Amino acid sequence: MKSRITRQVPGRGLGLPGLARAGALTALALVSACKEPPTTRRMPDSAAASRGLALIDKVGCGACHEIPGLDWPKGRLGPSLAGFDDVGLIAGHLPNRPGTLAAFIRNAPAVKPGSTMPPMPLTEEQAADIAAYLYGIDND
Amino acid sequence: MIDALWGWPPPVLDPAGPYSERVTILAWVLLAMALVVTLIVVIALWIAVKGPDSLKRKLGGEKTVWIGGIAFPGVVLSVLLVWGLMMTGSLSEPITGKEMRIRVVGEMWWFRVQYLDNQGRVVMDGANEIHIPTNVPVVLELTSADVIHSFWVPHLSGKKDMIPGRVTLLRIEADRPGVFGGVCAEYCGGPHALMGFVTVAHEPEEWKQWAVQRNIALGEAIEPFGSVDVAGALPVVDDDVPPRIPPTPIVGEAARGRALFMSVGCAACHRVAGTEANGLAGPDLTHVGSRRTLGAGILPNHLGTMMGWIGDSQAIKPGIRMPSYDRLPAEDIAAMAMWLEQQK
Amino acid sequence: MDGPIDQPQNWRTLVYAFGIWLIHFGAAYSGELIFPNQSAARWVAAGATLIALAALFWLWKRGEDHSTLGLLAIGIATTGVIYDALPPLLVW
């Protein structure tokens, strides 16, 4: 039942099997080859994203996660969120969609029973803003 | 959050109490003086270098030195000195012994806070957070457990060093409720940069509630917030007061967290009143769940940050004495964090 | 400005005046060091100030024709002594 805390590369930390990740990347590359700008896949609202970063700072998500754009803290208890928009599944389970992500941020154990990520003191709108920011992280 | 306490307007120029207020007036006058004198010197230099000959001739003699270098500074300095000394006098009026007393001990790299009764006995322990009522002068007994630190809440007062082997006294008073940030101002090695705390000023009624919530029984004979006498704002507690009962019932994960806290080593350094955790090296965690910050004023305090702090405090504040518990499974850390967050 | 420094009267006045300031300062501060926050320290300071002012007065009377340099040195040293006499008066 217990998962060890690991300091691993981000992809593995999220429990995404290497093969599936490679496949997803290939698929993504194919898709982006025919579509115009790859960022249109999910178009985060930039105002929301900047509100999201401020909230991340204020709430202290960095205590557990390394998050691009956040100088400090860079906690290592949870997985790094670098390259988050490329991740197919949240916590290895849930489809990586804005609504789901926001719900997960706000109350992870409710969305995914057994998650060790605790509920966060955030409103729904705030969680949505943070989700918007996380989708804006582009490490490609 | 503490983030909001800094920045604009600069705390030094944004007083929240009678002591800092007078200093702020002095600061503005001094700034104006500095600006005016700088302008005078710059204009004089301009005349000396590029100015018309008639002005140059007036400036180019010993008279300039007598007026500009002796008479003018003499007057300005004398006035400032008299004002500064009078202010020093009024800010350091003797302590009557009737003020509310709180002891703050500088430790590498956090602040131990102990609320004292009017006999000087500790009635409640805390860390990195000082709660005071507004419009009541509070005398802080400052000392240090290791090296020299310095206590500074710019909104409320100037700073005072915390020196091992000595107790220094600092009076603070807030005239409006609010949350005011503070820092250690004397270099104390290692992560000195991340050693902060918050001072919370409450309306007196609210402060009283806060004290009551913490099981500090207010004695009947003493009315701490009467019009004049604020002596022993925290009243005498009998020595045989029963240990405080943690406010929330211990069930489920939290119960497991409590057991873990006792078994994995936390209890050796931390104290939680009413439990067997009795360590004195680290901050007292009896009311940790109600504190605004973690890690000496650097992180907001909630379940998530508590987990991150326990799991890898060294990544957040390198060099501190608490090790990272990164060998523990996340579930265990979550359980402990849950229990700690219940310690309101 | 008159007062050639190579004349003994001038350089001596210069050194004595500020020497008196330094001794006065040392005496007043020592008083506070030995009797911190006590009224005895104020008496020490008051006594030191009187002696210092008397010494400066003597320095002024000593030379018949003081140069401007000597007078200014005595003036600034006196200002300094008065400055250091203020704390026990104003800081209560």
Added chain:
Amino acid sequence: MNSETGFDPALYDRFPTEKQPDEDVEELNRIWAAPKGWGLLTAVNNNYIGFWYVATSFLFFLLAGILALGMRVQLAAPMQEFLPQDTYNQFFTMHGTVMMFLFAVPAVEAIGVMLLPQMLAARDLPFPRLSAYAFWAYFVGGLAFFCSLFVGLAPDGGWFMYPPLTSETYSPGLNADFWLLGIGFIEISAIAGAVEIIVGVLRTRAPNMTLDRMPMFAWAMLVFAVMIVLAFPAVILCTMLLEIERAFNWPFFDPTRGGDPMLWQHLFWFFGHPEVYIIFLPAAGLMSVMVTSIARTELIGYRLNVLALVATGFISFGVWAHHMFATDMPAVSTGYFSAASMAVSLPAGIQVFCWIATLASGKVQSTTPAHFVIGSIVTFTMGGLTGVMVGLVPFDLQVHDTYFIVAHLHYVLIGGMVFPMFAAFYTWAPMTSSKALSDKLGKWIFWLMFTGMHVTFLPMHLTGFMGMPRRVYTYLPGRGFDVLNLTSTIGSFILGAGILLFLFDLARNFRFSTEESAGNVYRGGTLEWLPSGLYSTRSIPVVHSRQPLWDNPNICDEVEEGRYFLPNAPTGTRETLITSPIRAEPQYVQLMPGPSPWPLAAAVFTAGFFLSLTVQAYMFGIFCGVIAVFSVLRWLWETDRPLPDKKEVDIGGGIMVPVAITGPKGHGWWALNVLMVVLGMIAFMAVFAYLYLYGINPEVWIDPPSLGETALIVGANGVALACTWIGRWILKRRAGGYAHDAPWVFQAIAAVILAGSLYLDMTGWQDIGLRPTESGMGAIVFMLMVLQGQVVIISLIMAAYLGFREARGLLTTPTNVTMDIVARFIAYSAIQGTALTLLPRLFLGG
């Protein structure tokens, strides 16, 4: 009074004399020639030592500047990881320490060594081998100290090194020891330099250059050197205390055993604040000299300026505790220091307005030095004004230890010292270089540095108001500091670019040369612009005004033709003219030592000694120490030479003066007195430390040993004192004859008695159970004995040295310089021993 020494001023009218033969110049060249090749390292002439000294201090300026840039990058944004925490803590400690101790003090001293002999028209400084030793100790020790950074052992306790953070408990590594090591060297070289400068300024001026005609720089250096002599002993003592606490666990600063951490702060700042003026005053002296040449007119308020220098020198000793307002000093005490801090601003104001008035009275040329000088006045004024602000206690308590102070001190130091130094580089580089620096490039450099300086430090005032403390390796995001810090970082790189451009200018134009010089580019009026070689000027002119070169257009030719004092080398060796301290009347000709490898060896082995102690290689340390002492004695061996046949020589114009001299007129007597003042100040500071610790922790004081024992010790010291006098008396009685053993044997007996009485003192305290490791009292009482032990060891070495000289027949009768110095030093030891014994045994015993 027209004469100080009985010299008839009318004799000056004989000058200029006839033109002297040119062959004399060749002899001067031969006598003063520098060794070739690697032998150049043994050179002691100020033209070389001064230049190396300046270059080394500038190297440390660059190194410390690079550290500053590293720190600024780290602070450009919140919570960065460019420099890890412990590296940053080492960086800021080293930046402060190197800038203050290895750059600022040595730099002004170096400029003094280089310029003073020329400005005073002396052949060289009075003790050239001492200068060489001071330089090499600084060079070797400074580099070794800086290299600790590369192995991660650099100190990290801040440049002020407050215990208990720096005590063994909280700084167990070698880092803090390296700080103490580095400071040890700078103490040695600063004191040596101060002795040199005091004697040099007072005794080697050109004839008739009275105190009223001395260049302002010489005045500033005189005050500077006196301040070093009075202030450095405090830091010498407190570094000794800390090192002994760290190495042997004597609790001077440990409050749990009756010590007190505040003792360090008092001792450190008693040195630390005068230190600021020690740095600023020489630069102010340079400013006064440069404004005259920039404005092409006499300095307005010359005497006011001297008054300001002297006043600053005195008052700066009453401001040290304004660094300590936030400790628990009584409010009245803070008032005294606040008042003195206000008073010390007055002289600074006088100087600034003297410069402005001088500029206004002349016609300002738009040159590079002019730019730097004006930039300096503006910047220094701003720093001075923030200084007045922090002199007021209530305001200081708010901004103390914040970035406001960082801004203040950089305004004062950059405006008051760095800008003047760059102006001086441009002004005096033509003196030592065959090519002048580029005036055009210089203006670019100025604007870059000036802009960079203000962009860096002006925002810091606000950063401080916003609550950012000093000495932080990082800061949290979202506190409003970000933009200001980024601005400061950008500014620091602009400043850095200016200095980089200066290096380019140096590389392109600077060509060190002792033969040819680029000439008097900025048309200064003081004597350093006379034509000169390694022997300085051909002949030493009679000075009739403050700007001799302006007032006598022919002076250069007259000097070159040998028409003044000492146009040749009458004794056939290196020599200079010693003049009287106030009116500069010729007194005698001093014989000077030439190149020698021994100062270099002494410096290297001194460095080896301290380094070995730091890394705890004690045996090797002792080995180095012995060689160092031997080297010093070996270099001294040649300095007190038997007199040449001629007892008196013609120094020009038929004026006869003696060759070499003993007693109060001699330059060696003056140097020894300065040294005794230093030792006396160390002892005085130790007395203060004793009384202070007693005042704080009287409960650890115990009753002293018996009065009988005390009387015995004092009696023995009295006998020793008598012996030193008897030895000299016997030597005098042997006038004309052979000295025999008695004179030196009496000195040796005196030294041995002193050692014995010290032993008695020590065992007396041990017998009543006092231990240095147990209490603050034990530590400080035994410390007094350590100090006495040092002078006793030196006394023993001196007595043995005297014996050797006697054996070689070098002990001349009826008086002898070495005998004079040894006897006086041992007598001093006896007096100091008596005082330090009596203090703990009689005063406040319990």
